[in-house]
Amino acid sequence: xxTTDSDYLLLSGIQHFQFCRRQWALIHIEQQWLENVKTVEGxxxxxxxxxxxxxxxxxDKIVVRAMPVLSHELRIQGVCDVVEFHxxxxxxxxxxxxxxxxxxxxxxxxxxxxxxKEDIVQLVAQVMCLEEMLACTIAEASLYYDEIRRRxxxxxxxxxxxxxxxxxxxxxxxxxxxxxxxxxxxxxCLSCSLESICLPVLNESKxxxxxxxxxx
Numbered sequence: 001x002x003t004t005d006s007d008y009l010l011l012s013g014i015q016h017f018q019f020c021r022r023q024w025a026l027i028h029i030e031q032q033w034l035e036n037v038k039t040v041e042g043x044x045x046x047x048x049x050x051x052x053x054x055x056x057x058x059x060d061k062i063v064v065r066a067m068p069v070l071s072h073e074l075r076i077q078g079v080c081d082v083v084e085f086h087x088x089x090x091x092x093x094x095x096x097x098x099x100x101x102x103x104x105x106x107x108x109x110x111x112x113x114x115x116x117k118e119d120i121v122q123l124v125a126q127v128m129c130l131e132e133m134l135a136c137t138i139a140e141a142s143l144y145y146d147e148i149r150r151r152x153x154x155x156x157x158x159x160x161x162x163x164x165x166x167x168x169x170x171x172x173x174x175x176x177x178x179x180x181x182x183x184x185x186x187x188x189c190l191s192c193s194l195e196s197i198c199l200p201v202l203n204e205s206k207x208x209x210x211x212x213x214x215x216x
Contacts, residue, residue: 007075007172008070008075008076008077009028009075009076009077009168009171009172009175010028010076010077010078011069011076011077011078011079011122011125011126011129012078012079012122013027013028013171014076014121014122014125014164014167014168014171015118015119015121015122016028016118017167017170017171018116018117018118018121018122018167019116019118019188019192020188020192021170021174021181022180022181022182022198023192023194023198024171024174025174025179025180025181026180026194026197026198027194028175029174029175029178029179029180030180032194032197033193033194060086060087061084061085061086061087062084062085062097062101063082063083063084063085064082064083064084064085065081065082066079066080066081067079067080067082067083069126069129069130069133070129070133071125071128071129071132071133072132073128073132074125074128074129074164074165074168075168075172076125076129076168077129078125078126078129080105080107080126080129080130081106081107081108082105082106082107082108083103083104083105083106083130084103084104084105084106085097085101085102085103085104086101086102086103086104087099087100087101088100088101088102090102091103091136092134092135092136103130103134103136103138104138104140104141104142105123105126105127105130105138105141105142106141106142106143106144106151107119107122107123107126107141107142107143107144108144108146109143109144109145109146110145110146110147111145111146111147112145112147112148113143113145113148113152116188119143120143120154120160121160121163121164121167123141123142123143123154123156124141124154124156124160124161124163124164125164125168126141127141127156128161128164138156139155139156140153140154140155140156141153141154141156142154
């Protein structure tokens, strides 16, 4: 399912880009990464669902975990935590099961619903990949937060899809130019795992990678 084309960006980077363009560039262009409590907790949440060998069939529902997806239009690729296929006469035809199914994406997240849209844009991008792959329309999807232990249903709007298209276009531009943007500090910096390596060179012309090489 995955392509070896280096122009296909990781879908998971969209949430980083929405949160902070500089954070995305540090991770996906400069290959910088540090763990903090939140990243470790997030990995623990995904360990429960990232089991691609497991496909469950429960009556009229098929559950697929860690499903690879991609979009040639957006030139992104990634993995959906959970994709549910519900048998329905108005759904998309699945040859393997010789029946028609509607599709529901579920993305697992640590904590509780956020004020920002970083989780939503990642979910929308997953939906857009599946719509392209299966030639269908998906009206809604869900975010599951481990702290509140329930799903939050998200309507997938055309405005959200256009926002994702614009973001990916900007991401591709930065990636092609290998450009790490500069941003102003804010409260969001306190929850960023890269704060300790980002802020020392926030207003300097050199990249964090160059700064770290000099520091070491």
